[in-house]
Every structure is written in structure tokens, then in C-alpha cells.
Amino acid sequence: xxxxxxxxxxxxxxxxxxxxxxxxxxxxxxxxxxxIDGYLFEDxxxxxxxxxxxxxxxxxxxxxxxxxxxxxxxxxCNSATAAQGINVQLGGTAGEFxxxxxxxxxxxxxxxxxxxxxxxxxxxxxxxxxxxxxxxSSAMSAGEYVGFKSVTDDNVLLGCSNDAAESTxxxxxxxxxxxxxxxxxxxxxxSLVKFYVNGALKANTISTAANIPANLxxxxxxxxxxxxxxxIVHIDWWRFAVSNAAL
Numbered sequence: 001x002x003x004x005x006x007x008x009x010x011x012x013x014x015x016x017x018x019x020x021x022x023x024x025x026x027x028x029x030x031x032x033x034x035x036i037d038g039y040l041f042e043d044x045x046x047x048x049x050x051x052x053x054x055x056x057x058x059x060x061x062x063x064x065x066x067x068x069x070x071x072x073x074x075x076x077c078n079s080a081t082a083a084q085g086i087n088v089q090l091g092g093t094a095g096e097f098x099x100x101x102x103x104x105x106x107x108x109x110x111x112x113x114x115x116x117x118x119x120x121x122x123x124x125x126x127x128x129x130x131x132x133x134x135x136x137s138s139a140m141s142a143g144e145y146v147g148f149k150s151v152t153d154d155n156v157l158l159g160c161s162n163d164a165a166e167s168t169x170x171x172x173x174x175x176x177x178x179x180x181x182x183x184x185x186x187x188x189x190x191s192l193v194k195f196y197v198n199g200a201l202k203a204n205t206i207s208t209a210a211n212i213p214a215n216l217x218x219x220x221x222x223x224x225x226x227x228x229x230x231x232i233v234h235i236d237w238w239r240f241a242v243s244n245a246a247l
Contacts, residue, residue: 014182014199019239022199023109023184027243038104041090041219042239045073054089056132058224061086066234075223075233083122083138085224085231089130097216098127100146101244102190108147108219109184109196110238114175114231120155121175121231122224124148125183127217127240134222140166144213145220146193148172148183153226159185159195159206167211169204173197180236187212 014020032040048065055063060079063086066072077085091097100106106127114121122135126147134142138151146161155176159169172195173181184196191209195202206212219240223233 015180017111017236019109019237020182020184020196020199022201023107023186023196024239026186027105027107027241027245029241032241032243037245038241038243039098040239040241041098042237044071044237045235046071048073052090054091054132056087057085058087058133058136059084061223063088071236073235075221075235077121077223077225077230077232079225080228080230081225082227083136083224085122085222087132087134088221089128089132090219097218098240098242099216100127100187100190100213101242104189104242104244106187106190107184107241107243108239109182111180111182111236113178113180113234114155114223115178115234116229117155117175117177117231119226119228120150120153121233122153122222122226123150123157123175123231123233124220124222125233125238126160126185126220127213128220129213129215129217134220135224138226144215144217146187146213146217147185147220148195150175157183159193159202159204161193161206161208161212163213164210167206167208169193169195169202169206171204172202180234
């Protein structure tokens with residue numbers, strides 16, 4: 001997946017199951033897997049070893065492998081009561097932490113779908129500081145995070161980044177019930193966040209450097225009910241990397 005790929009960058013969408021080349025061809029994934037000029041974490045959800053993730057209930061909710069489909073995990077509200085559901089973060093109580101470089105790239109992508117979403121999930125996926133209540137009282141409550149959020153019960157996803165304050169990017173994506181989508185972002189030199197949906201770069205970005213997280217972060221996922229329905233977020237895979245190589 002290096003720079004010599006023949007991928008057609010004029011292509012507007014990529015709905016295949018694999019990671020999007022337009023994101024990952026910008027770094028040397030093989031080198032990052034070896035810890036050269038950065039690092040990479042990826043999970044295809046074939047197992048949930050004890051301590052790999054911290055899953056915290058907001059009254060209800062579960063995080064478990066999908067018995068019907070290998071390599072998929074389910075973040076299930078297990079409740080139709082607003083603000084109840086599950087908060088998932090990588091790394092147990094001590095676990096893995098990552099930081100966004102001031103010089104280099106931070107990359108994230110996942111493949112997810114939301115089901116039973118007539119009133120939408122309260123949703124976040126991306127990177128966040130350690131926090132077992134990323135969404136509380138139907139609003140983002142963590143101090144530092146970057147990714148995709150929806151807390152308006154309408155399935156509309158915003159790009160978001162928060163440090164001193166929150167910046168958002170609109171017109172990113174709207175969940176379609178029971179339909180997979182790939183959500184990704186690239187942070188350039190700690191000062192610009194570019195968002196991608198199914199391998200297509202979105203027009204809206206975040207360029208307020210003061211609102212891009214400075215603390216240590218974990219890959220994080222929240223699925224809580226907006227009320228009335230019991231949404232389930234299926235996660236097929238997610239991948240995160242930091243590249244310190246010269247741009």
C-alpha cells in the first residue's frame with residue numbers, strides 16, 4: 001500500500017470491504033507495522049481477548065463478537081431508553097495510548113454499519129482520551145477527541161475535534177439503516193483534519209489547530225440509544241496509524 005500503487009485517485013467512492021487506498025497509500029503501512037517511522041494498530045474483530053477493550057455500560061449495553069458473521073463486533077445499546085448504551089475503548093485500564101504528531105500524519109479508518117436506527121444512535125467513533133462516559137446527557141462530554149459524532153437522533157454524522165473547544169465539520173454522512181460505510185480521517189501536522197467517507201474526501205475540514213487533541217488518545221466507539229429504538233453498531237474493522245516520516 002505504498003506510494004507506487006496504481007490506485008485511481010479520480011475515483012470518488014470505494015465501497016469495498018478493504019481499507020481505502022486514498023487514505024492508506026499516503027503512508028508505508030508495512031513499515032509502520034514494524035514500528036519504522038511511526039506505528040500502526042488494526043483490529044479485524046476475530047477475537048475479543050480479555051483486557052483488549054474496556055466496555056462500559058451507560059446503564060445498559062454490550063460489546064461482543066457477532067456469532068453470525070466472523071470478523072465483526074457488535075456495540076449494542078440493549079436499551080430503547082435515551083442515553084443508555086455502551087462505551088468502548090481500546091486497551092483495558094492501562095492499555096495502548098497514541099498521540100497526534102505536530103509533524104507528520106495521523107490516520108484513522110473504520111468500516112461500520114448502524115441498524116435499528118429510526119431515531120438514530122447517539123454515536124461516536126474515532127480517537128479519544130480515556131473516558132468511560134464519552135457521551136453523557138446526550139452530548140459529547142470527553143475533553144479531548146477527534147472523529148465522527150451524532151447526538152441529534154437523526155443519523156447525521158459530523159466531523160468533530162475537541163481540545164480547548166470543539167470544532168465540527170458538517171455534511172459528512174448520514175447513516176442508512178443496516179448499510180455499511182467506511183469513515184476515515186487524516187490529521188496533517190497536528191493542524192488540519194480531513195474527513196473521508198467510502199474513500200471520498202469530503203469538502204469540509206477542521207483547521208483550528210487549538211481544537212485538535214494534544215493528550216494521549218485511544219481508538220473509541222460509543223453506541224447509545226436516542227430513545228424509542230435499540231440501535232446496534234456493527235464494526236467490521238478499524239485501523240489507526242501515526243507516521244513521522246517526512247511529508
